[in-house]
Each structure stands twice: as structure tokens, then as C-alpha cells.
């Protein structure tokens with residue numbers, strides 16, 4: 596195996612944690628690899644010891660994550676490939692011809708596109724409720740769109756473009772009072788801010804493993820509340836009751852077909868250990884302290900416009916900026932090539948919020964802070980942007 600990387604990852608200022616957290620904590624990687632080395636076999640298919648160990652890991656991870664999200668039944672914690680896959684399972688498995696769904700303009704394409712496909716191809720009606728200039732959706736505006744045929748409200752908990760955290764508890768209570776299934780896309784928030792399905796009246800949580808839950812790429816899922824029925828949209832082997840001609844109806848099998856991602860599930864399991872040991876609140880405070888310095892530093896640079904909210908409350912450590920007269924893609928390239936700073940540019944898979952912000956043509960430059968960033972990263976990024984701004 597060629598381990599001669601063309602660069603030393605340690606010298607990079609990585610501020611693209613909203614895309615995926617990097618690097619992962621050493622302890623999570625070590626424990627994950629150890630588990631996979633010891634019993635990385637196909638769980639739930641046979642009765643030999645290695646298989647039982649792998650099965651225990653899967654069961655334990657379902658249990659840990661269910662309690663992390665405030666869910667009730669670990670069998671309703673279903674694994675998928677990522678948040679996109681999980682959201683497709685949800686959206687295609689709940690909505691039917693003649694149904695109506697409500698969402699917002701701050702969604703990621705993992706919600707927008709499945710909903711648009713349901714609207715174009717399957718006779719579903721969809722409303723995207725606009726957010727305000729700070730990116731916040733008014734819960735009453737969401738409730739006002741609910742009609743007798745509304746089957747699903749799906750809202751992004753935390754924006755991957757401007758960091759706004761939505762008042763999901765308020766939206767959840769309004770949906771619950773109206774008997775409508777309320778789902779939350781926690782791709783950006785899980786592992787950074789608390790999520791409690793019970794007190795927030797959330798019926799379904801969609802999550803991805805590779806961001807702040809600190810697992811490898813390729814794992815995500817749904818935590819499904821009691822009474823929520825999601826039709827299976829794919830069928831196949833479950834390792835259980837193989838004689839049955841149809842896919843099993845009970846969760847988690849109902850939504851899982853084929854061999855699962857044991858390495859990813861191990862990553863979720865040990866990511867949970869790391870988060871519990873460090874503390875969700877401590878992680879959030881660490882990231883937000885760095886973020887406050889980053890935002891403050893960028894604000895002082897001539898020509899920089901920060902988009903969305905600059906509030907430090909109810910937000911994630913994710914910001915979008917532009918430099919007057921400059922293409923964000925060019926800024927991203929200079930950050931990378933000349934300053935070793937990794938950022939994301941463009942529309943960040945969230946076109947509707949860019950349209951609302953007037954940045955649809957070229958998008959923005961996005962910085963996102965993660966749990967392993969340090970002050971030096973922030974100072975380096977501010978210095979880099981200041982140098983680029985001065986080049987004009």
C-alpha cells in the first residue's frame with residue numbers, strides 16, 4: 596500500500612467540518628479499527644462467536660443512538676448509507692399520491708430533491724416555507740401551511756450554509772397538535788447540540804455518521820418514533836426468516852436490506868463514547884468560542900460580507916462569506932493553494948437559501964469549525980482571508 600501522501604494532512608487548516616469532520620479523534624479511529632479487526636464479519640447471519648460479537652455491536656449502537664436522540668425503541672433505529680439515503684427512505688416511504696408535504700427554503704438538496712421528485716413524478720404537493728434574513732423559519736408559518744392532506748413536515752435542524760438552528764421544538768409541538776408527522780434533518784446538529792425527540796415532539800430524526808457523530812463516511816440512518824409507519828422502498832436479504840417470500844415488516848428489518856456497514860456502525864458506537872466523555876455542551880462551547888473569534892476577525896476585513904445571521908446564539912459554527920468583486924470559487928482556490936486552508940465554496944447543495952440571499956450565481960465561501968480545531972487554525976484562516984482581500 597502506498598502511504599506516501601502528497602502532503603502532510605497535519606499542516607492543513609481544515610475548516611470544512613460541515614462537509615465532514617476531519618480528522619476524526621484518534622481514540623474513535625483506534626477503537627473502530629480494533630473492533631473491525633477483531634470481528635468485522637457479517638452480523639446477524641450466523642451463530643458463531645465472531646458473528647455474535649458483530650451483532651452485539653450493532654444492537655448496542657442502535658441502543659446508544661436511540662437514547663442519544665431521545666427515541667423509545669432501539670429496533671426503530673434504522674441504519675442507512677448517510678443522511679441523504681435516510682431522508683430518501685423517509686420521504687419516499689411516507690408520501691403517496693395526493694399527499695402534501697411542508698419544508699423550508701433552508702433545506703439541503705437531500706430534502707429538496709426527493710420532495711421535488713415526489714412532486715414531479717408521484718403526484719405529491721410540496722410547500723417550501725421561506726426563512727427570514729437570519730435563516731430562521733417561523734413555526735407559525737409552517738403550521739399555517741398544514742392542510743388536511745399534509746402527511747409530512749421536514750425541517751433542517753441546523754443550516755450547512757449559514758449555521759442557523761431552527762426552533763424545532765416549537766415546530767414539533769405545532770405539528771403534533773395537528774397530527775402531522777414531523778421529521779428533522781440533523782446532519783449538521785447531531786453531535787453538537789442536544790436533540791430530544793420526546794420534548795421536541797420529533798417523530799423522525801434523520802442523521803449522518805461522518806459529520807459531528809465522528810464515524811467514517813457511508814453510515815447514517817433514521818430514528819423513528821412510535822407509531823410512525825414508513826413503507827419499505829427496497830427489499831432483499833435480512834438474514835432472518837429467509838423462507839418468507841417478501842421483505843420483513845418489522846423494524847429495523849423493514850427499512851434495512853442487505854449487509855450493513857459494520858465499520859461505520861463501529862464508528863458511530865465509539866463516536867458516541869467520545870461525545871459522552873467530552874460532553875456535548877463542552878464540544879459546542881469549544882467550537883463556538885473559536886467561531887466567535889473567526890467571525891469577529893472576518894468582520895474586520897475590508898470587503899468581506901458575512902451572509903445570514905451573525906448572532907452567536909441558536910447557531911452552529913458555520914459561516915458563509917463573500918469578498919467584494921471576487922468569485923468565491925477563486926477565493927477557495929487561493930485559500931487552498933497559497934494558504935493551505937480547506938474551505939467549501941459554491942452553493943453547498945442548498946440552492947433555495949442562496950436564491951433567497953441573492954448569492955445564487957456564485958455562492959459563498961464557507962468556513963465550518965469542528966471539534967478538533969484549535970485557535971491557530973482560526974488565526975491562520977483570518978490572516979489568509981485578510982491577505983487575499985489585500986491583493987485586490
Ligand SMILES: Cc1ncc(COP(=O)(O)O)c(C=O)c1O
Nearest residue numbers: 677678679703705755782783803
Ligand atoms: C443539512 C444537511 N442535510 C443533509 C446532508 C446530507 O448528508 P450526507 O451527505 O451525509 O448524506 C448534509 C450534508 O452536507 C447537510 O449539511
